[in-house]
Every structure is written in structure tokens, then in C-alpha cells.
Amino acid sequence: MRYPAGVSGKPQPSGVARCMKGAALAASLFVAGPVIAMAQSPLQSDDLTPVRFADLAGWAKDDHQAALAAFLRFCGPDARAVDSKDLFRLNQEKKQILCAAAHEATDARIFFENHFEPFQIRQNGFVTGYFEPEVSASREKTGRFSVPLLQKPDGLVHVPEKEQPKGWPKHLSHGRLFEGTLNEMPDRAAIMDGALVDEALELVWLNPIDAYFIHVQGSARLKLTDGSTMRVGYAGKTGHPYSGIAKLLVQRGEGTPEDFTMSGLRHWLEENPDKRDALFKENRSYIFFREVTETGPDLGPIGAASLPLVPGRSLAIDDSSLPYGMPVFVSAGFEDPDAPDLSFQRLMLADDTGSAIKGHGRGDVFIGSGEAAGRIAGEIRHKAVFTVLVPKSAAASLKGRAD
Known part of the structure; x- marks a missing residue:
């Protein structure tokens, strides 16, 4: 698919919320909330x-x-x-x-x-x-820290709805530009199965549950095993629609919305490691991250208003x-x-x-x-x-x- 002239590929604002967005950012991401008109x-x-x-x-x-x-x-x-x-x-x-x-x-x-x-x-x-999580992480892959946060791949661009080329899937807000051609990005399932592994995009490594929650929240403070700290924030997304996994669990009779607050969802994931990755893959949206250095340690993360x-x-x-x-x-x-x-x-x-x-x-x-x-x-x-x-x-x- 040729890259349309109207799609500029201009960078999108980084922010906690921008993630979900792939941003429910928040507890709404964890529970089945009311239907809200768009x-x-x-x-x-x-x-x-x-x-x-x-x-x-x-x-x-x-x-x-x-x-x-x-x-x-x-x-x-x-x-x-x-x-x-x-x-x-x-x-x-x-x-x-x-x-x-x-x-x-x-x-x-x-x-x-x-x-x-x-x-x-x-x-x-x-x-x-x-909120902005504070979790442990590692610069290197280990048995405990086995899932990476990935940096934004080259060519990732925003595709506004009004500028989508003919035949472009209406649900996709982003794509990847390569040699003048706009292509769909792999979704979460494909990335978890190694679709981008050859591009060396790994920024930092976490345990699987912490990594997923950071995808939901959009930013985090990381305490690294070498004694240093790092703040990470949203850098981009694949553009696939977001699906709340807690809502899916409620629909399947695993519990009530009240059972799946953030702590309740984390408990379920810890107790069901054999079902965890399959559930993660049902949320097709995938977020890319960057190291945030422009805000001080006493300030909050950078929002979508920069x-x-x-x-x-x-x-x-x-x-x-x-x-x-x-x-x-x-x-x-x-x-x-x-x-x-x-x-x-x-x-x-x-x-x-x-x-x-x-x-x-x-x-x-x-x-x-x-x-x-x-x-x-x-x-x-x-x-x-x-x-x-x-x-x-x-x-x-x-x-x-x-x-």
C-alpha cells in the first residue's frame, strides 16, 4: 500500500494516556465499565x-x-x-x-x-x-525478567482516519512506512511470538505481568538490578484496537467487575500462569516505549499535552x-x-x-x-x-x- 500524501508521519505526543488508547489507562482498563458514547x-x-x-x-x-x-x-x-x-x-x-x-x-x-x-x-x-507504576527491572534478560519493553521501530507513523488510504483497515490508527509503502504493524500476539525480535528493539526487561501493566498505564519508574533507575514513557503503538482483559474475564464468568480491580486482576494473572499469555494476546494493541529524561525525578510523567x-x-x-x-x-x-x-x-x-x-x-x-x-x-x-x-x-x- 503506497504511503498517502496526506499522511505526514508527524510524531504524536507522548503521554501516559496515549498508550491506552490501546489509554483505558486506568482502572477502567481493568474492569468492565459502563457503556460510554464515543x-x-x-x-x-x-x-x-x-x-x-x-x-x-x-x-x-x-x-x-x-x-x-x-x-x-x-x-x-x-x-x-x-x-x-x-x-x-x-x-x-x-x-x-x-x-x-x-x-x-x-x-x-x-x-x-x-x-x-x-x-x-x-x-x-x-x-x-x-498512576505511574514503580517496578523492578533489568537491562539484561534473566529468568525473572524475561519480557522486554520495546523501543519504537523505524517507520512507525500515525495514520489519521481522514487520511487513511483506500483499503486501509478502519480500525488501524498507525502503520509502518517502508520504501514509500504503508504496511500494517504486527499486533501483540505476533510481537509476543517474535515478529520484531530481529530488530533489537529491547529497551529494558521485566517480569511478564509488570510489563503488561506498564503497557496499560503508559509509563513507569524502574528500579534496575544494577542499582540505577530509569523512567520510561510512551513512544508509539501498533494502532490495533485496545481490549480490556479484565472485561474479557468478567464476560467469561471468571468473576465480577468488583473482583477485577487492578489488584484482583494481578492476583488472577499470578494464579493462572498457563492462561496468562493467551489472555494478553487478545488485547491486540501493543505499545512502544522510550527512556524519559526530560522531566525530573520529583515531577510526574509526561502526559499527552507534553x-x-x-x-x-x-x-x-x-x-x-x-x-x-x-x-x-x-x-x-x-x-x-x-x-x-x-x-x-x-x-x-x-x-x-x-x-x-x-x-x-x-x-x-x-x-x-x-x-x-x-x-x-x-x-x-x-x-x-x-x-x-x-x-x-x-x-x-x-x-x-x-x-
Whole structure:
């Protein structure tokens, strides 16, 4: 198949969520969640109901300064340019005005209330959690560490749906360009059976279960046997559709969704080593990784917006629905990790995404790094209400249409 002129092969943003996406990134990847309608276009006025800040339960008690700090990442030199004029997206001039106000703000709550209008998403919401694992690994293959994370092969390109050549499988988002010809990548089963073994793509070696979970989460901190550490992140994918293996187990009567939280799924995999690899192969999506060196050890992994994620403030969303940088107030029925007596009611920033994160009312909360964060993330599967904060420069006409 010839490589179409419209397919540029431009690199895609790296991020925790981008993986699943092959990204449910999160506990949603581990359980059979509710059916969520897929967003086919950006959020529109008919999807929204205007509300008041005073009517947002938990708004007054939130740590608005922490939310402002997360917002300011989009005003720094590392932020991706925001130049689209679509609904909710600001051109550079309006973004600069908003960012100047954010930098000068002395009261974070007043900043948000003075510069944004809240609109509740009408679609029923559902939220899950995700995290950055910390696991042991080896630079060399051993009996314990027998499964590699692979680096991105040469020629891997993104094939946008609108630019797919004639005859290209509609479900494939990526392909491999070789001598001007676009070819389908091998899927997980083929790669596990050695389809890429001759290309020496091995980055690091892990035990099979840890390796699979890192494919789901999209990034990890690795403690290597030689005493060093390494951070790995998403570099690309084969483009095949993602299938949640926990959902498959539920469908086959192996347990209930409640049985297959992250810890429950790991336990099943450990107890059924003879069935493990066959189950892995049913998720055709396969992720490639790179060593991440551009973010410090005290910062979160890099999200799809090309910025370090902030625990408790970063939200993976459907990026066909919401733009990166959009403040979203999330109200859900699980306990706030920092205030166990309170329900989760926080202003977050849309800065990551995932192929399993589909629909206007779907979100994935980044909890943090390590085992404790993983325990919390694995238990989050809750109904939620999402309220987007639209810059006032874009909200005036929108509010009139939504009333």
C-alpha cells in the first residue's frame, strides 16, 4: 500500500494516556465499565448547561491555588501552542491575555471566577483512576525478567482516519512506512511470538505481568538490578484496537467487575500462569516505549499535552471532545485521597488522553506514582459530574446558545 500524501508521519505526543488508547489507562482498563458514547466532535453548546460557581458543591473548599499552579503549566515555554479557534480553544492573543492574568493573580479562586464561566456537561459522567507504576527491572534478560519493553521501530507513523488510504483497515490508527509503502504493524500476539525480535528493539526487561501493566498505564519508574533507575514513557503503538482483559474475564464468568480491580486482576494473572499469555494476546494493541529524561525525578510523567502530570490535578479526557488546558471541575463519589472524610470534588486540568477514554463525560484521574497511588487508582470506578470552565472570551455566545 503506497504511503498517502496526506499522511505526514508527524510524531504524536507522548503521554501516559496515549498508550491506552490501546489509554483505558486506568482502572477502567481493568474492569468492565459502563457503556460510554464515543465523542465524534468537540463539545458543543447543546451538550452543556450553564451553572453558577456558587452552585458547585465543594467548589469553595477546593485548593484553588493548587489548581492554578496546574493551570500555569499551560502558560510556560514547554506548553504546546494553542492556536485553534474551535469552540473552547483560544488563539494565541487571547491565551496570552489569560495567562498574564493567571501569573498576576493573588487569589486563585477569584482568578477562576473572574475569567471563566462554568458549564455542566449533560452526559452522565464516569471517572476512573490511573498512576505511574514503580517496578523492578533489568537491562539484561534473566529468568525473572524475561519480557522486554520495546523501543519504537523505524517507520512507525500515525495514520489519521481522514487520511487513511483506500483499503486501509478502519480500525488501524498507525502503520509502518517502508520504501514509500504503508504496511500494517504486527499486533501483540505476533510481537509476543517474535515478529520484531530481529530488530533489537529491547529497551529494558521485566517480569511478564509488570510489563503488561506498564503497557496499560503508559509509563513507569524502574528500579534496575544494577542499582540505577530509569523512567520510561510512551513512544508509539501498533494502532490495533485496545481490549480490556479484565472485561474479557468478567464476560467469561471468571468473576465480577468488583473482583477485577487492578489488584484482583494481578492476583488472577499470578494464579493462572498457563492462561496468562493467551489472555494478553487478545488485547491486540501493543505499545512502544522510550527512556524519559526530560522531566525530573520529583515531577510526574509526561502526559499527552507534553507536560508533567500533577497528581490529583491532571485529568485524562477524550481529546476529540475537550482541548488540553481546559479546567474541569470533577465531582465524584469516591473519597478524596488527601481528605478521606470528603468526596472527590476538585478543579482539574485536561492534559492527558487515552483511546479508552471516550465521550464528553469520561475522565481518568492521575493519582501519582508508586504502589500506594496504584492501590487508590485501582479502586476508582465511579459516576461523576463534569463541569468545564470556559474562558469568558469564548463563553458569552456559548451561554446564549446553551440557555
